Amino acid sequence: MAGNAASIRINGTAVEPPDDPRVSLLDLLRERLELHGTKKGCDQGACGACTVLVDGERIVSCLALAVQYTGRDVVTIEGLAGEHGLHPLQQAFIEHDGFQCGYCTPGQICSAVGMAAELERGVPSYATGDLSTRKIAPSHDELRERMSGNLCRCGAHNGIVAAITETYAKEDR
Amino acid sequence: MIPFTYARAGDAADAVRLGGATDAKYLGGGTNLVDLLRETIERPAALVDVTGLSSAIEERENGGLLIGAAARNTAVAEHRFVRTRYPVLSRAILAGGSAQIRNMATVGGNILQRTRCPYFYDADGFRCNKRNPGQGCDARDGFNRTHAILGASSACVAVHPSDMCVALAALDADVHLRGAAGTRTVPLTELHRLPGDHPEIETVLEPGELITTVELPAPPPKTRSLYRKVRDRASYAFALVSVAAVLGVEDGRVTDVRLALGGVAPKPWRARTAENALTGGPATTQAFRAAAEAELADAIPLRDNGFKVELAKRTITAVLGELAGGQA
Numbered sequence: 001m002a003g004n005a006a007s008i009r010i011n012g013t014a015v016e017p018p019d020d021p022r023v024s025l026l027d028l029l030r031e032r033l034e035l036h037g038t039k040k041g042c043d044q045g046a047c048g049a050c051t052v053l054v055d056g057e058r059i060v061s062c063l064a065l066a067v068q069y070t071g072r073d074v075v076t077i078e079g080l081a082g083e084h085g086l087h088p089l090q091q092a093f094i095e096h097d098g099f100q101c102g103y104c105t106p107g108q109i110c111s112a113v114g115m116a117a118e119l120e121r122g123v124p125s126y127a128t129g130d131l132s133t134r135k136i137a138p139s140h141d142e143l144r145e146r147m148s149g150n151l152c153r154c155g156a157h158n159g160i161v162a163a164i165t166e167t168y169a170k171e172d173r
Numbered sequence: 174m175i176p177f178t179y180a181r182a183g184d185a186a187d188a189v190r191l192g193g194a195t196d197a198k199y200l201g202g203g204t205n206l207v208d209l210l211r212e213t214i215e216r217p218a219a220l221v222d223v224t225g226l227s228s229a230i231e232e233r234e235n236g237g238l239l240i241g242a243a244a245r246n247t248a249v250a251e252h253r254f255v256r257t258r259y260p261v262l263s264r265a266i267l268a269g270g271s272a273q274i275r276n277m278a279t280v281g282g283n284i285l286q287r288t289r290c291p292y293f294y295d296a297d298g299f300r301c302n303k304r305n306p307g308q309g310c311d312a313r314d315g316f317n318r319t320h321a322i323l324g325a326s327s328a329c330v331a332v333h334p335s336d337m338c339v340a341l342a343a344l345d346a347d348v349h350l351r352g353a354a355g356t357r358t359v360p361l362t363e364l365h366r367l368p369g370d371h372p373e374i375e376t377v378l379e380p381g382e383l384i385t386t387v388e389l390p391a392p393p394p395k396t397r398s399l400y401r402k403v404r405d406r407a408s409y410a411f412a413l414v415s416v417a418a419v420l421g422v423e424d425g426r427v428t429d430v431r432l433a434l435g436g437v438a439p440k441p442w443r444a445r446t447a448e449n450a451l452t453g454g455p456a457t458t459q460a461f462r463a464a465a466e467a468e469l470a471d472a473i474p475l476r477d478n479g480f481k482v483e484l485a486k487r488t489i490t491a492v493l494g495e496l497a498g499g500q501a
Contacts, residue, residue, distance in 0.1 A: 045274060058273050060274065063203050063204050065207060068200070123250070148408035149270075
């Protein structure tokens with residue numbers, strides 16, 4: 001376990017941060033580690049294709065300077081599947097046609113995993129009526145609002161919401 | 174990006190020492206600064222990472238709240254005191270950015286984020302006095318649907334993009350600063366400058382001065398608060414007009430009102446003219462509309478943004494009406 005504070009843990013492996021502080025976390029993943037699952041869409045924080053999880057929280061890796069993430073635990077789409085196959089949300093995306101071209105998909109899935117943790121923690125959204133409650137039902141409106149940082153040009157949003165609902169909200173429906 | 178050095182500050186004193194260097198800039202979550210570095214609109218020689226400084230959210234004995242400037246936007250919005258006692262602040266933060274952006278962005282960085290005026294961003298194609306002082310402003314006679322109707326100048330018509338700051342303005346927040354000369358406190362409403370002849374100078378911060386903490390006074394008793402944002406799409410867009418309001422009504426009269434506007438001015442716009450018109454008077458739709466008319470009386474619309482004047486009036490009237498109605 002190379003948990004040293006000067007390295008970045010990426011999908012369980014310790015990685016040295018880049019010498020050049022201009023390198024984004026996204027470019028570190030794609031250009032230096034050849035983890036091409038995380039996608040570069042707009043490179044300015046508007047599309048969400050580059051979403052990854054840092055210590056379980058979703059961020060856009062294009063606006064993250066890699067040097068800021070030493071000592072942190074990064075999980076990309078490549079790190080989501082377990083020994084026994086796909087992450088349940090990945091499987092649900094396949095079953096519900098949660099994509100067409102697939103370019104936004106890794107970001108959508110990482111984002112939804114982070115979103116589920118936020119819901120579990122009781123984080124409100126702009127769509128939440130009662131801010132005092134920590135038990136927020138993952139309604140269609142809640143999910144659409146919470147996933148608004150991930151664009152899909154193919155228009156697979158209905159399938160995406162269906163896949164998320166099946167994975168995280170089924171028992172609440 | 175042009176090359177820069179990077180250092181992580183261990184504490185506020187360390188940050189101010191490092192931040193005192195020529196052409197140094199403080200780095201929070203990077204959600205605005207990294208973009209501006211990439212566009213070479215920001216060209217610092219050194220970045221001082223202040224995300225390791227205080228992010229604590231603590232209740233004060235006087236009933237107020239201290240928020241460390243490194244607190245992430247999500248952490249503030251979900252905090253139990255904020256969501257129950259300052260709901261207007263939770264709602265304003267949740268109206269801004271996306272969840273990913275809110276997880277990264279700090280409170281200090283949100284306050285100091287720069288305008289999203291497209292002419293400011295387009296360094297190759299257009300003139301901008303904020304980017305290149307004295308160059309001229311192509312927004313003033315350009316596509317200015319999203320630009321300012323209040324507080325602008327002949328040099329600059331850009332708006333401040335923050336939602337959070339609009340709520341902080343309505344809540345009478347103070348901003349604690351630390352610089353080489355020591356510490357001081359500035360009301361949030363006085364932190365940002367109007368552009369005048371120098372739109373490149375956006376705040377009253379001295380070079381190297383750092384935002385360390387935001388302080389909220391105790392929530393005004395017997396009031397309710399609301400944030401409403403009007404934008405081009407339902408989520409993840411900047412405000413055309415937004416309204417943060419705190420309202421207290423007793424026996425049909427306004428006992429307390431604090432009102433701030435976003436999306437219409439170069440800074441979070443505290444609507445004191447409207448407040449003065451309302452305080453002590455009847456809490457009626459007619460009074461709310463008259464106060465909104467008074468606040469917008471000095472509005473100067475540009476070619477494309479005249480709609481904001483009426484939109485702001487209607488949004489103010491609707492928000493105050495909702496708060497008053499819920500109290501009756």
